[in-house]
Amino acid sequence: MIIMKKFCSPLLTLSYNLSVWLTAFFLTWIVLAQFNFGYSVWYRVLHIDQLIQTTAPHHYYKPSFQWTNAAEHARLFKEINIAVNHNGNHLADIQYYNARDHIHESMLNRDEILHLQDVSHLIQKGQWLGIGAVLTYLLCLLIFYRLKWKIPSIKNTLVTFAGLLLVITAAVFLLGPTRVFYQFHMWIFPPGHRWFFFYEESLMSLMMDAPDLFGYIAATLVVLSSLLFIGLLRMNQRINKN
DSSP states (O other): OHHHHHHHHHHHHHHHHHHHHHHHHHHHHHHHHHTGGGHHHHHHHTTHHHHHHHHGGGOSSOGGGGGOOHHHHHHHHHHHHHHHTTTTTTGGGOEEEETTTTEEEEOOOHHHHHHHHHHHHHHHHHHHHHHHHHHHHHHHHHHHHHHTOOOOOHHHHHHHHHHHHHHHHHHHHHHOHHHHHHHHHHHHSOTTOOOOOOTTTOHHHHHHTTTHHHHHHHHHHHHHHHHHHHHHHHHHHHHHHO
């Protein structure tokens, strides 16, 4: 038993730490998705309404987007959010209401739809990773309980992840958030598939004030998932003591 603990404990500890954090992130993503990732809040913070009013009239193909309002923008973001979280279905059916001419017009062009389908496929992989993390997390708890081993201390776990988060954050700001954002897209999306769009050619990018909005959403995910991460660690410690 002592030999087994010596060799298995580090692997179990690593699996536990990673699975708890991934579980917290996965659950936070699910919850935020239900609240549209706080789009209406960041919409006001970033003054996206002003951006749309000044830029939409110069859109190459859909200048009529200027005749939409904040409620319509929130609805469109929600439809895109639902679509990319459900296999990219119905992206081509998304339409906006042109209040001046009282008609509905298609919002996304072919390249935007292809990009959002790529995003949807990436989210699907993330969902499977999240499910695997939850199962691994529960399995780790079961092993700790059955073998009567102590769960890693909250302090050690937090120090490890705080250090990792600090290094990642420092690297992002050192390299530049925009540069990291672009490089990340080059790594994860298929060659030949567009992922960068100017506001004057993409209502999607304009309405989302890309990439600024994504930075705020990412920060929200990190903060809330970190709080949930700490909560899960505290709960696990209490369970392990009983």
